[in-house]
Amino acid sequence: MKKIFHILLLGMFLSQVSIAKSKVSVESVIKSSFKNVSDIQPKSLILSSAQFEKVRSRAKASLKTKVYRYYDIMSVGKSISKAVLITRKVRSKKATVLYAFDQKGTLRFSEIMAFGEPPEFIPSKIWMSQFQKQTPTAKLTVGKDIPTISGATLSAHTITEGARVARAIYEIVLKDK
Numbered sequence: 001m002k003k004i005f006h007i008l009l010l011g012m013f014l015s016q017v018s019i020a021k022s023k024v025s026v027e028s029v030i031k032s033s034f035k036n037v038s039d040i041q042p043k044s045l046i047l048s049s050a051q052f053e054k055v056r057s058r059a060k061a062s063l064k065t066k067v068y069r070y071y072d073i074m075s076v077g078k079s080i081s082k083a084v085l086i087t088r089k090v091r092s093k094k095a096t097v098l099y100a101f102d103q104k105g106t107l108r109f110s111e112i113m114a115f116g117e118p119p120e121f122i123p124s125k126i127w128m129s130q131f132q133k134q135t136p137t138a139k140l141t142v143g144k145d146i147p148t149i150s151g152a153t154l155s156a157h158t159i160t161e162g163a164r165v166a167r168a169i170y171e172i173v174l175k176d177k
Contacts (some may be wrong), residue, residue, distance in 0.1 A: 004014075011079050026071065026083070028079075029109075030073055030098075030100065033108055035075075037043040037074070040072075040073055041071065043070055044067065044068055045070055045169070046067050050109040054168070055172055056168075058171070058172065059161070059164040059168040061164055068086070070082055070083060070174060078170070079103075081103065084099050084169050084174070085097070086166050088165075094116050095114065095115045095116065095155070096113045097166075098111045099162065101167070106135055107131055107138075107166075107167060108163075109131065110128055112161060121152045123152060127147075128159075132136055136167070140160055140163050166174070
């Protein structure tokens, strides 16, 4: 009986450990990446059917939802950037990543905000940093311009696909907003 209790207790502990969440907030990530941020306005976006198809086609990725959360990043009353939260399934659990673009459409950064898979599948900060300063014309293809991660190939593909989806949403919907 005591052994069963310990196994159950260990199982409960391990199930809690497998959900990695970022210890930083969206606000702190944005403020550390952009100078003179005076306001961060959270907004929701519902893609029209036409926008949904354009985003899916441009990103070369499947989409499961038309609803997205984005942030308008302001400096002295002027929009200086947009950041898009993308949630996608890695293997059986989801990962949520924040992707931010400057006014020219350059991907400034990507930050993992939540990751449901085991911690060993979380890409390193060094790997994530390769998304910084990716131009609007970068293909963002794993195995070509984005290296794979040994032991975390699905994570690499999911995060890279998410970057393409976020960029497509930025270019098609948010760029002129």
